Amino acid sequence: MKLPRRHFLRLAAAAAALPTMPRIASAQAYPTRPVRVLVGFAPGGGTDIMARLLGGWLSDKLGQGFVVENRTGAGTNIATEMMIKAAPDGYTLLEGCLPNAANGALYPSLSFDFVRDVTPVAGATRESFIIVVHPSLPVHTVPELIAYGKANPGKLTMVSAGIGSGNHLFGTLFQIMTGTQFVNVSYRGAGPALVDLMAGRGQVMFASISSSIGFIKGGKLRALAVTMTTRQPALPDLPTVAEFVPGYDTSFWQGLVAPKGTPPAVVDVLNRAVNEALADPKIKARFDELGVVAMPGTPADFGKLIAAETEKWTKVIRTAGIKAE
Secondary structure (H helix, E strand, O other), rough: OOOHHHHHHHHHHHHHHHHHHHHHHHHHHHOOOEEEEEEEEOOOOHHHOOOOOHHHHHHHHHHEEEEEOOOHHHHHHHHHHHHHHOOOOOOOEEEEEEHHHHHHOOOOOOOOOOOHHHEEEEEOOOOOOOOEEEEOOOOOOOOHHHHHHHHHHOEEEEEOOOOOHHOOOOHHHHHHOOOEEEEEEOOOOOHHHHHHHHHOOOEEEEEEEHHOOOOHHOOOOOEEEEOOOOOOOOOOOOEEEHHHHOOOOOEEEEEEEOOOOOOOHHHHHHEHHHHHHOOHOOOHHHHHHHHHHEEEOOHHHHHHHHHHHHHHHHHHHHHHHHOOO
């Protein structure tokens, strides 16, 4: 029997759509099994804490475990490469963060391009850092630190969690913008760097609020200013660096990314869930304790931030001639 042309076209269109239907159905049902969340730092750090906090919330919300897996080394590059090489199905994610924006410039032989090879999923938080100094250093303000640094070039020791860490990059940008020159001393993490700073084996550090606020309030460190352009609720009387160095603005950001090609429907499920988490009163209360601020938005918003931060820190690294250790 000869089919009318209209019926034939309708059947042909339905047949063409059949191969895509399982993928669409799979994305709509996501997740159907545990999700792996890779973290490029050791357990207990800020990025690890955030991944576990969000992972627990997502597990409850979406009905599957979001299991944090720490894969340390090479400035987060080991964890990042594992995620990029994983199947783009939403079952392997990375807690992306500031170092990912700098590593392309620090490690020119990387096998991947972070901006090109990931799918932004959802921004999570931003955290301001603080310029802290050992109490023996005779400076109490940012202008005094700049004056002291210029009067003693190459004599101030700045401790950090390593080349390319937030501590190091934020301090490097400060030196470029103020004409000062500190000697960077790298540690295996921010914790050991803070310990030596408090012991007087360092003089300056650009430290996260969450790691340093207890020592500031205990009088073991002196805080000069916060690195974001707005004063922070955790230390409302502390000025911003930008009040003395116009244009200075740095923060440690993080959020979820997935391999390139992850289905948009899966990304949408995750993005909506993360944004719900960021609005949850219990999560917000925990953020207040950690000194971080929520960064809700679309995947495109997070992608724009990653691209802008990559451009910014690439310029800083090349201007300062920084090379990976």
